[in-house]
Amino acid sequence: MFALVDCNNFYASCERAFQPQYNNVPIAVLSNNDGCFISRSDEAKKLGLPMAAPAFKYRRFCEDNGIKVFSSNYPLYGDMSKRVMNILSTFTPDVEVYSIDEAFLKFEGFDDYDFDVYGREIQHKVQKSTGIPISIGMAPTKALGKVANKIAKKFRSRTNGVFVINTNEERVKALKWTKIETVWGVGHGNLKRLKSKNVKTAYDFTQLSDDWVKKQMAIIGLRLKKDLEGIPTLELDDDTRDRKAIATTRSFEYTYSDIENIKERISTFAGSCAEKLRSQNSSCNHIVVFLRSNKHKKDEPQHRNSAIITLPYATDSSLTISSYAIEAVRSIYKQGIKYKKAGVVVSGLVPTNERQLDLFLSEDPKHHEIMKVMDSVNDKYGHKVKIANQDLERTWKMRQEHLSPKYTTNINDIIRVK
Amino acid sequence: MSSRKVGETNVLTFFTPDKGKNINIPISNNTVSAGFPSPAEDFKEKRISLDTSLIHNKEATFFARVSGRSMIGAGLDDGDLLVIDRSLEAENGKIAVCFFDGEFTVKRLQIEKDSITLMPENKKYKPIKVPKGSDLLIWGIVTYVIKAV
Numbered sequence: 056m057f058a059l060v061d062c063n064n065f066y067a068s069c070e071r072a073f074q075p076q077y078n079n080v081p082i083a084v085l086s087n088n089d090g091c092f093i094s095r096s097d098e099a100k101k102l103g104l105p106m107a108a109p110a111f112k113y114r115r116f117c118e119d120n121g122i123k124v125f126s127s128n129y130p131l132y133g134d135m136s137k138r139v140m141n142i143l144s145t146f147t148p149d150v151e152v153y154s155i156d157e158a159f160l161k162f163e164g165f166d167d168y169d170f171d172v173y174g175r176e177i178q179h180k181v182q183k184s185t186g187i188p189i190s191i192g193m194a195p196t197k198a199l200g201k202v203a204n205k206i207a208k209k210f211r212s213r214t215n216g217v218f219v220i221n222t223n224e225e226r227v228k229a230l231k232w233t234k235i236e237t238v239w240g241v242g243h244g245n246l247k248r249l250k251s252k253n254v255k256t257a258y259d260f261t262q263l264s265d266d267w268v269k270k271q272m273a274i275i276g277l278r279l280k281k282d283l284e285g286i287p288t289l290e291l292d293d294d295t296r297d298r299k300a301i302a303t304t305r306s307f308e309y310t311y312s313d314i315e316n317i318k319e320r321i322s323t324f325a326g327s328c329a330e331k332l333r334s335q336n337s338s339c340n341h342i343v344v345f346l347r348s349n350k351h352k353k354d355e356p357q358h359r360n361s362a363i364i365t366l367p368y369a370t371d372s373s374l375t376i377s378s379y380a381i382e383a384v385r386s387i388y389k390q391g392i393k394y395k396k397a398g399v400v401v402s403g404l405v406p407t408n409e410r411q412l413d414l415f416l417s418e419d420p421k422h423h424e425i426m427k428v429m430d431s432v433n434d435k436y437g438h439k440v441k442i443a444n445q446d447l448e449r450t451w452k453m454r455q456e457h458l459s460p461k462y463t464t465n466i467n468d469i470i471r472v473k
Numbered sequence: 474m475s476s477r478k479v480g481e482t483n484v485l486t487f488f489t490p491d492k493g494k495n496i497n498i499p500i501s502n503n504t505v506s507a508g509f510p511s512p513a514e515d516f517k518e519k520r521i522s523l524d525t526s527l528i529h530n531k532e533a534t535f536f537a538r539v540s541g542r543s544m545i546g547a548g549l550d551d552g553d554l555l556v557i558d559r560s561l562e563a564e565n566g567k568i569a570v571c572f573f574d575g576e577f578t579v580k581r582l583q584i585e586k587d588s589i590t591l592m593p594e595n596k597k598y599k600p601i602k603v604p605k606g607s608d609l610l611i612w613g614i615v616t617y618v619i620k621a622v
Binding site for chain 2: 075141469
């Protein structure tokens, strides 16, 4: 048996856990730099606030409708996510953390369990211990678990957030209800081909021949089909703890046209990526750098470009990654453009202790020691040690006009009780 | 470590080391070059940690700061730090952090058939009787009070 557990409106629910006065009030959470809405309470959804709506366009809308707006508070969400995931792992040893607010669970050897009861127990434990409401879909396979979860959420008044697909009848009924475009893993390209075969629901998809699916959608498509048929084919991915790529991207508070400013930002983003690499003991082989003007300002000259650099050797050094990233940004920068967003993505990750050495080109071994000292000092004293390209005065300078306190990660921010 | 022949030419013979299996041999942190090893080495124990002593359920534990003097009778002074376990059930007589009337409050619970009374422990404050069905959220149960002396 598999389960997909999903936190309801996760960021909004984290805010409510510490400010219960907003429990029945519409609330919404903005992305980094207060760019657009990324989490909405059910009440805010009902009022018609769209997902990913740009903040500046909907400021009046929120005021008029009494929607309480929050800046994103990732230290809080990260800690609350960890709490939820750790509680889930007390119910089964097999947990795949799929994203900050989703996890797959696998129940092997739980033969005599009543999963409806067990699911409600999990839900109650998480809700009571953290204040975060969750929905659970349970089924014999991962893909069906995802379908069950959608039903649990869609019909919350009847399911109370827990839905189990147990029998074949339940499976068929659920698949007939599920539109093909909402099926997990069916991409845009596949959708066209499926529509041409008159596939409208997940059930229609399972009625296709294995040969056709394999030919048109490759082995991944066939695995998905088997999974939807109730034959467990997709396994828990236990390798997700280490990410495949690491990105640091931000919208700027203001627009930048001067290359020196942009170089400073890119160097900072590169340093942040390198730090994340070191914290998971990975090194990267590729660096992607991108620049983008403000697409909402239609009257201004638009420019977006990116560069990919393949490194001569895998590295986790802030110095190396930053100097290559700066080379890259120099090659894509265009004068006279007002840039609004930039980012650095590192990919081609390999475990640092398994990286291949190049006979002629390799990292100065001093970097390793320098990085170790840099990390330990930064860990202790906050981000004080920087590389020379980074501005000494600034940190992110993120726009966070509606930020709530870090209730669980800063002792000065804990709740006050009378 | 032994070696294994991997190839041969007229003039040269190549060998590659046979690494064999990795065998992990536990080593002691104490070097025993001369003199006696520490007699305490075999009796190492972890140093006392307040985290493990005061936090029984890590994922459900949160902290709060007391503001005001309504509970001084129970030893909760202004500025004290509270350890709160959200996973515990609300029971009669327990000290709880509640959310009532738009704010967090810490009081002793007096649970009756159709009401809950939030009992202060300071004569200057009045009990707050909350009828069943009212908007009272029992947020968590206080398990420890930490105070500066």
